[in-house]
Amino acid sequence: xxxxxxxxxxxxxxxxxxxxxxxxxxxxxxxxxxxxxxxxxxxxxxxxxxxxxxxxxxxxxxxxxxxxxxxxxxxxxxxxxxxxxxxxxxxxxxxxxxxxxxxxxxxxxxxxxxxxxxxxxxxxxxxxxxxxxxxxxxxxxxxxxxxxxxxxxxxxxxxxxxxxxxxxxxxxxxxxxxxxxxxxxxxxxxxxxxxxxxxxxxxxxxxxxxxxxxxxxxxxxxxxxxxxxxxxxxxxxxxxxxxxxxxxxxxxxxxxxxxxxxxxxxxxxxxxxx
Amino acid sequence: xxxxxxxxxxxxxxxxxxxxxxxxxxxxxxxxxxxxxxxxxxxxxxxxxxxxxxxxxxxxxxxxxxxxxxxxxxxxxxxxxxxxxxxxxxxxxxxxxxxxxxxxxxx
Numbered sequence: 001x002x003x004x005x006x007x008x009x010x011x012x013x014x015x016x017x018x019x020x021x022x023x024x025x026x027x028x029x030x031x032x033x034x035x036x037x038x039x040x041x042x043x044x045x046x047x048x049x050x051x052x053x054x055x056x057x058x059x060x061x062x063x064x065x066x067x068x069x070x071x072x073x074x075x076x077x078x079x080x081x082x083x084x085x086x087x088x089x090x091x092x093x094x095x096x097x098x099x100x101x102x103x104x105x106x107x108x109x110x111x112x113x114x115x116x117x118x119x120x121x122x123x124x125x126x127x128x129x130x131x132x133x134x135x136x137x138x139x140x141x142x143x144x145x146x147x148x149x150x151x152x153x154x155x156x157x158x159x160x161x162x163x164x165x166x167x168x169x170x171x172x173x174x175x176x177x178x179x180x181x182x183x184x185x186x187x188x189x190x191x192x193x194x195x196x197x198x199x200x201x202x203x204x205x206x207x208x209x210x211x212x213x214x215x216x217x218x219x220x221x222x223x224x225x226x227x228x229x230x231x232x233x234x235x236x237x238x239x240x241x242x243x244x245x246x247x248x249x250x251x252x253x254x255x256x257x258x259x260x261x262x263x264x265x266x267x268x269x270x271x272x273x274x
Numbered sequence: 275x276x277x278x279x280x281x282x283x284x285x286x287x288x289x290x291x292x293x294x295x296x297x298x299x300x301x302x303x304x305x306x307x308x309x310x311x312x313x314x315x316x317x318x319x320x321x322x323x324x325x326x327x328x329x330x331x332x333x334x335x336x337x338x339x340x341x342x343x344x345x346x347x348x349x350x351x352x353x354x355x356x357x358x359x360x361x362x363x364x365x366x367x368x369x370x371x372x373x374x375x376x377x378x379x380x381x
Contacts, residue, residue, distance in 0.1 A: 002380065018381055028309060078300040079308050080291055087302065100368050100381050140309050148309065150367060157369035157379040187277050215275070225377045230344060230361050233377070237369030242380075252280040259279040261363045268361055 161239025163221035184217025186256035
């Protein structure tokens with residue numbers, strides 16, 4: 001996270017830190033319409049998920065934490081054809097790990113650990129909440145455990161681009177010295193939504209849930225590295241502040257970023273006659 | 275906002291499921307779909323581009339600069355493939371190619 005003194009964003013923390021947003025190893029469950037077997041996960045600890053929703057396992061003094069019924073929790077990520085995307089941030093399967101500087105093997109190990117947050121949560125849903133008709137869908141991912149190939153990463157490296165897009169450009173686009181709003185190939189309208197509930201380290205993090213923003217345009221200069229030529233950066237690695245990543249990480253924005261990267265590449269090749 | 279290629283994708287999902295209201299099955303989003311449906315639509319979009327080659331189960335191992343071009347080594351199930359290009363797009367999840375290219379970044 002960037003410091004407010006670096007970015008000029010009022011709600012940023014005072015001091016920079018190296019905390020990124022939680023990731024989620026999503027599972028897609030299928031309603032098989034009957035009780036289906038599933039292997040019990042190792043080291044299952046129901047207390048991790050006790051207050052994920054209103055249920056008898058949630059201790060009396062913590063019931064305030066459990067805000068939704070188990071049905072509402074499952075319907076959060078309900079998909080067509082009686083499937084359920086399990087991506088539940090409240091004592092669910094959000095997981096903290098920063099993989100950016102890890103090597104391939106270290107990442108594989110870390111992601112195995114991330115799955116060990118998701119599979120026990122699925123087990124909790126089956127065992128404690130009574131949904132033994134739900135199990136990982138057998139017709140979604142061609143993997144041994146029927147889980148996706150990769151988790152949902154919310155935050156990536158953020159490159160130093162030709163411009164750095166801050167929350168101030170979103171909230172007061174016309175009052176900034178640089179008129180970035182004139183240069184936007186992509187749009188977004190989702191609030192700053194940061195997931196940090198799985199982080200348990202020492203840093204104190206600001207409360208950033210759903211900080212509201214108006215609809216915004218994302219400037220092209222966020223895709224172009226400041227110092228390296230011949231490279232255009234897409235996905236979530238664009239030149240934005242940590243806070244802005246909470247709004248630009250959403251799929252509608254990220255898909256448009258990819259499209260803008262492709263179009264810019266074509267333009268540059270055309271200009272240089274290649 | 276159904277802008278750009280996102281709008282195209284959303285329209286394809288609507289067509290696939292028959293009606294926009296059928297995408298509103300959950301409350302995290304108004305566009306809910308099975309990953310297999312998304313994969314099918316993106317694969318069809320890619321297959322419609324004659325100049326596009328898609329490599330699956332592949333990993334970029336190395337990126338080097340030679341003059342005005344990038345030399346890219348990609349490990350695939352069929353062995354190493356080498357490309358040379360004046361321009362490169364990093365669309366990895368964690369910006370790994372940007373790092374290989376020497377781009378400065380924050381975490």
